[in-house]
Amino acid sequence: MSKLICLDPGHGGYDPGATANGAQEKDITLHIALQLRDMLRQTGFRVVMTRETDLAPGNTSSVNPDLNERCRIANNAHADVFLSIHVNAGGGHGAEMYANGDGGPIAPLAKGIVQNVSQICGVHGQAVRDGGSNGTGFRVIVGTQMDAMLVEVGFIDSDDLPKIQANLDEFAPLIARAFWDFYGIANPSPSPSPSTPSTPVTKPKLDSTAANAALVHLATFYNQARPADQVALNRAANAVRIAAGQPIQDDYGKPTPEAARRVEVLLHSMWPLTDDAKLQACYTAAAEQMRADQK
Incomplete structure (x- = not known):
């Protein structure tokens, strides 16, 4: 008998979820889940959805009934x-991924x-975390009677957002490939290299004014920073210059991983403070250079 998968597109209707x-x-x-539904069905899975439109499950309008309905749909379907x-x-x-404990029987699937999804935006901390009763306690994990997972594909309020938007149609194939590999189903198309996005995020030349x-x-932060962080800020600034086709002025070399991480955090905090997409780019x-320097 084919496996029955319950897909739960987070939020919906009255609840937009996170915004930026x-x-x-x-x-x-919803975009990702609908595409994933079709891909799984085409390869022999049965799929039930908690929602297929911009309505919360059961057309609910508050959080507790909403989450309860998602669990009820999955449990009644015996997913x-x-x-x-x-x-x-x-x-x-x-x-990042949350599951019961370390994932139990579906730990390899969760991982x-x-x-696969981290090919778009990277991975945030520990790959699989406890989202069950001994961990975060997500209702949709605790309240479902089958192996359950919750995946966060990236951060909407950081420089993950343009990557998510540019690669929105890549998430479903990446998730589907994990299901195919776990259940031993032949992939209908070749798998991408684990280290290469199936559709690489392009890095257009930056706007000179931005x-x-x-x-x-x-430079404002540089003037107040400790020496180690000045090296990282110099490296970040030169990454911007290179991407904008401008000449490098001074090159202080590669920063320490700790300094690169501090400047990456700074850049993350600066990103949502403007609506100028060119400046965000x-x-x-700069943040991508700081992440590279932490390796």
């Missing part, structure tokens, strides 16, 4: 696996999903 720069979590999660799809908030970076504005902002270029 005009993007709403509920729209992103084998429950997957809730979300987008994080809080200014972080990368994907496979987050590893780059100059970003350099002024970085400059912060993103």
